Amino acid sequence: MSISLLLEMASSGDPDRKCVVSNGTRLTVGELSTLVDGGAGVITAAGAGSVAYVGPGGVMLPLLIFSSARAARPFTPLNYRLSAEGLHELTARLPEPLVVFDDDYRDMVEGIGVKSVSAADFVAAARSGEPAAEFADPDDVAIVLFTSGTTSRPKAVELSHNNLTSYVMGTVEFASAEPSDAVLICVPPYHIAGVSAALSNLYAGRKMVYLTQFDAEEWIRLVRDEGVTAATVVPTMLDRIVSELQKHPTALPTLRTLAYGGSKVALPLVRKALELMPDVGFVNAYGLTETSSTIAVLTPEDHRIAHGATDEALSRRLGSVGRPVPGIEVQIRGDDGTVLGPDQPGELYVRGDQVSGKYAEIGSVLDADGWFPTKDVAALDSAGYLFIVGRSDDTIIRGGENIAPAEVEDVLVEHPSVRDVAVVGVEDAEWGQIIVAVVVPADDAEPDPEELRAHVRRSLRGSRTPDRVVFRDVLPTTPTGKVLRRDLVDELLEKKGQS
């Protein structure tokens, strides 16, 4: 089915329900739906083959997602932090795009010579123009998202209407939210979580409050002023919220669930957050762009049990991403393709209607039985809890031994002098690769490299001890918190070349 139907159902169910709050704009479901009809008319009249958006999101995101769907055109939210050149490269890969931009990006977008319209003009035209409604085939592409391309050229992931509606219907009950429920959305619009938030919260009947430029103080203010009951953050945001709450303890009485995901969250931060917000239910959501968002969830109950447990098998689940959502099957496979049993790490494969595994210019990478290789190294425990070890590309091979960076990072981050850490492999004539730990010290700490190496050696085999420990004020990350390991390696190699 088409994602348009999600809006159609929401608006026929309760058109007067408050739907979007974003920088002073407030829309009901009915108002959004009317604007979407007009927006589809603007897109159709422009003769565009696809729609793209450059800006920080807010109301423009649901508006353009559904306007594009109703015009039966694929929609691509683009990273608004890209350079003009980067933006040009990506828009050149979209079919006859109409690029909608927020005013701050006018010069950049107009400079690349594509068909474009400002967000304000788009909305004005949508209010006054002829509405349109076309019906997309359920297998048509609804959303195209570019991967962050931390290691290679960004790939254009194609999500069909069926992929997205399967996700929404598999994980959300229609109109299941309470009338007073509100979600605070601060994930970037060009990330799959931004897209899925607009779809699933609309379907659940939860008011969507947008915070387009994340700031911890503003996030806390909005939770209180808008009576926010649910929110999703990436790890760096969680870290800032926790720091702010430590500095200025503030009650968040309405907040019932706080989901985190996008990249790995260090366990000390999860524990700190649990202790600081004892009445909030924490949710760890794991998913990929190619899987239309979340495929596994560690629930609030899972968090509570793991946090209070003394049994190691239970307590370690605080570091798991939980169990697969309905409609998703998972397999862990070894290098030779055999399916592995519990507690054996291998590559994670997933299957289900929400899984696309399809890229523009490349095609589908699903195997003959519909399984998608995630390129994530993972393991399942005996109860089916999924543990993500890391990207297979990040595996360090030192003297013929495979080492997952996460294994060493998980130990180092528990050291009181360590705030954050990334462990990378750097080319070495003797070992092939050596292990380098890039450490961000905790506030006011001046950790001794030898002490940190000894700390690792106490928990892990000697071959896992970092050969070198270097310090840095902050780790380079994508906006969703994925560490740019390649940048760290390049930096280390450059320094090596100089010395």
Added chain:
Amino acid sequence: MIKTGTRLKSQVCDTEVIVIKTGDGLDDLRAGGVVMREIGADTASDAALDANFSDGNVMGKRYVDETGAEVLVTKAGAGTLSIGDTPLSVKEAKPLPASD
């Protein structure tokens, strides 16, 4: 067999559904005791709601038969959803915490 994604409407009440997962039985999908038609197709003007199939259905709920065929109610109505004379059952979903 009816195609997944097909939208059907009742001839005797307001009910509309979309086929989520097709199955042989859906060719005889009924609402209010009368077979449902594709949206846009002609409907019989003399058909009436069968009182034995008037328990209604719920907006946004998924209904399934024993073979796994599944439809989603996109507009609720007064008729009971059935395949032949056998009512469909509501697919009960385990609630997940909000994660988006």
